[in-house]
Amino acid sequence: MKKQIAVVLALTTAATMLLAGCGGSKDSSSSSSSSSSSSSEAIQLLNGKPEIDAQMQELAKAYEEETGKAVEVLTIGGNETASSKLKELYQAGEMPDIFVLEANQFENWSGKLVDMSDQQWTEDTDVEYVNEEGTLGFPYMVEACGLAYNADILEKAGVDPTTLTSPEAYKEAFAVLDSKKDELGLKAVVGYNVNATDVGWSSGTHVFGQYLDAGLATDDTTYIDLLNDGGQLDSDRFTAFGEFIGLLNQYTDSDLITGSYDDQVLGFASGKYAFVTQGSWIGATLTGDDKDAYEAAGSFEVGFAPYAFEDGINTILNEPTSFWGCYKDGNVEDAEAFLQWCSEDTAQKMFVENMGFVSPYTDCAYTSDDPFAKPVTEWLAEGKHSTYHTFLKKDGLQDATSVIFQNYAKGQYSSAAEFTEAMQETITSYYANN
Amino acid sequence: MSGNSSKKILAPILLVVGVVSFIAALVIDFMELGYEFRGSLLIIGILGILLGLFTLPTEKYHRNIVNFVFLFPLLFTFGVTVIIPLILGIGYSFTDWDGIMVGNFVGFDNYVKAFQQPSFLYSILLTALFVVINMILVNLVAFLLALLCSSKMKGVGFFRATYFLPNLIGGIVLGYIWQFAFSKALLGLTEKLFDLNYSILSETKFAFWCIIIVYIWQYAGYIMLIYITGLNTVPREVLEASAIDGANAWSTLFQIKIPMIASTITICTFLTLTNAFKMFDVNLSLTGGNGSVQNFMGGSLTNGTEMLALNIYSTAINKNNYALGQAKAVLFFIILAVVSIVQVRVSNKKEVEM
Known part of the structure; x- marks a missing residue:
């Protein structure tokens, strides 16, 4: 009996030791991120864009081939946010050296990020993230957001997109397009998706962002300051914006009130909408998932028109939507070296040609075959760009505002003034209660 | 004898080594010294303590020690995965934790704030309504299915399996399947029926019922199985006797079967109750908690279909307010604990009566 117990105990011990061994090995791999002592270990990068995971892995491989230093790319899942993933990693003591912000x-990460103002790359770009702590964010792409249009259809209908700089011009253009819907093969003039459940970020963050920034200089913080001061809206500007949204509601495809993002992009790729309320990021889908539809529709040219809800608005939002930051307690030296490499030739070629990004670096010599690369670069070159102050609004505000956008599309408000009132009430109570 | 004397030496050594390495491991971890062997050290320590206890040359406490040694793995796991997070969570709810750092101790601020939020109060009411409706409907549907599936028809096993199947699909997947059904497949029908030009999932009152339908579809099969088991325990003699006395199917059901399975009904009622409270995955994937509500406590809301669990999640994750979410989670825990305690009390009473 005793012997048997002894055997069992011995076996259990062995098993636990084995388990402990596994735990130990995991520990050692993760601690590579927290200890800055050895430079031969891989640096880790948290990538917030699941759609470019494969390309990022290639980028890491290219870096390893060139310098012999490994980079491990962690990519978030389609349904999680980078910020909650990051907090999870932080709690687990497995912070990556570079992460998306x-x-x-x-x-949130104040005091934990590296000031990179001494880096070489800061001289080649002017859209890096800077605050009072220094240069904290490395820009890796520029994304543009305006009213994307199908240039071929506009040309056929005889609408000149460069004239779309006032509400009146839009009214006329939409009416013309609407009257020629059948001959142009359009389902609706605009593909404006207001599904609050799945695409709430589009109306709540990007479309709303037009109110905050359209037509303003990049350093103009009037409306975001007003918003962050207890959730105030400028009622004149917002009512004008509301009128414009009303116009979109009038000419949109009603299926998109509860439709999916995929429906919206596919509709645009197939030439069923003349305008779509998405930004340059749909370019990758046009040449990727929706390739067949896009080719069948004649691989049309695309462009951006401004959200001209007031006369003379002629800018689109055209800046990085996210940055890479460096963790202070991580492997700073290697991380900075990697970021410097990312701003240089080999990496820029991969960013532009494989990932379809528009480069934020002035010395980048490559152009992407992404359909939106050309219009984005043109708008940038002409200097007609505003920034994304919309990302500075209170966390989660888009969940509330997107519902109001949807209500408006459903016809719950009879006028722009009512829409403004409802929006103002929702935002004020959001700021007061959260 | 020699065994005993060697034990006398071995046991204290093992105990001392165990305690020392256990404490050393904890110290290394708390001081963040970063030695990687601390995990192994902790386990060696625990094993040392256990072996030391086991070999202690005592007759009096030997049984207790053996009990402890065998219970330890479970208690340890329970402690690490349930008790410690619970205590930490309650602690965090009194601070301004943002998921990264604890800044200040704020007392009951988070709790006060939670109760001042109309959206949170709305979620509580909505969840209560959802629980009551579900408790009734799930049980009703499940009982009817059980009656059907306990008949002596051919192929009844197939039907049982079919009804049970939705329960095996994860809630998130299920939510997306039904989202497709409501916003694509059934779109034409519901648009005509309710005179809408969009999916019923975007109309708060309908969306709420959509969640209920999906939940019943998911859960009724499971409860049905319990009812079938209950119905099968009704003694054959009683049924035969009632048949001889001339009872028809209707009175057999109400006079014999239902009273005989009263305890099953209690169990099922509480199962559906606690589970409906914890509703999360279908809620998240079907409507995301969105929905416009006019005139609730003098204002309008945008979280018309958000149940309690989802409200907690979105407070922490989407609104980046981890401490407030944690406070709400503690309240949620209290509600569930009360319900569970009542459940245990009631079921115990029933058992005595039987």
Whole structure:
């Protein structure tokens, strides 16, 4: 009996030791991120864009081939946010050395990020993230957001997109397109998706962002300051914006009130909408998932028109939507070396040609075959760009505002003034209660 | 004898080594010294303590020690995965934790704030309504299915399996399947029926019922199985006797079967109750908690279909307010604990009566 117990105990011990061994090995791999002592270990990068995971892995491989230093790319899943993933990793003591951050998240990590103002790459770009702690965000792409249009259809209908700089011009253009819907093969003039459940980020963050920034200089913070001061809206500007949204509601495809993002992009790729309320990021889908539809529709040219809800608005939002930050307690030296490499030739070629990004670096010599690369570069070159102050609004505000956008599309408000009133009430109570 | 004397030496050595390495491991971890062997050290320590206890040359406490040694793995796991997070969570709810750092101790601020939020109060009410409706409907549907599936028809096993199947699909997947059904497949029908030009999932009152339908579809099969088991325990003699006395199917059901399975009904009622409270995955994937509500406590809301669990999640994750979410989670825990304690009390009473 005793012997048997002894055997069992011995076996259990062995098993636990084995388990402990496994735990130990995991520990050692993760601690590579927290200890800065050895430079031969891989640096880790948290990538917030699941759609470019494969390309990022290639980028890491290219870096390893060139310098012999490994980079491990962690990519978030389609359904999680980078910020919650990052907090999870932080709690587990497995912080990556480089991670993705949106503009409003820098404050959360205050004191934990590296000031990179001494880096070479800062001289080649002017859209890096800077605050009072220094240069904290490395820009890796520029994304543009305006009213994307199908240039071929506009040309056929005789609408000149460069004239779309006032509400009146839009009214006329939409009416013309609407009257020629059948001959142009359109389902609706605009593909404006207001599904609050799945695409709430589009109306709540990007479309709303037009109210905050359209037509303004990049350093103009009038409306975001007003918003962050207890959730105030400028009622004149917002009512004008509301009128414009009303116009979109009038000419949109009603299926998109509860439709999916995929439906919206596919509709645009197939030439069923003349305009779509998405930004340059759909370019990758046009040449990727929706390739067949896009080719069948004649691989049309695309462009951006401004959200001209007031006369003379002629800018689109055209800046990085997220940045890479460096963790202070991580492997700073290697991380900075990697970021410097990312701003240089080999990596820029991969960013532009494989990932379809528009480069934020002035010395980048490559152009992407992404359909939106050309219009984005043109708008940038002409200097007609505003920034994404929309990412500085209170966390999660888009969940509330997107419902109001949807209500408006459903016809719950009879006028722009009512829409403005409802929006103002929702935002004020959001700021007061959260 | 020699065994005993060697034990006398071995036991204290093992105990001392165990305690020392256990404490050393904890110290290394708390001081963040970063030695990687601390995990192994902790386990060696625990094993040392256990072996030391086991070999203690005592007759009096030997049984207790053996009990402890065998219970230890479970208690340890329970402690690490349930008790410690619970205590930490309650602690965090009194601070301004943002998921990264604890800044200040704020007392009951988070709790006060939670109760001042109309959206949170709305979620509590909505969840209560959802629980009551579900408790009734799930049980009703499940009982009817059980009656059907306990008949002596051919192929009844197939039907049982079919009804049970939805329960095996994860809630998230299920939510997306039904989202497709409501916003694509059934779109034409519901648009005509309710005179809408969009999916019923975007109309708060309908969306709420959509969640209920999906939940019943998911859960009724499971409860049905319990009812079938209950119905099968009704003694054959009683049924035969009632048949001889001339009872028809209707009175057999109400006079014999239902009273005989009263305890099953209690169990099922509480199962559905606690589970409906914890509703999360279908809620998240079907509507995301969205929905416009006019005139609730003098204002309008945008979280018309958000149940309690989802409200906690979105407070912490989407609104980046971890401490407030944690406070709400503690309240949620209290509600569930009360319900569970009542459940245990009631079921115990029933058992005595039987």
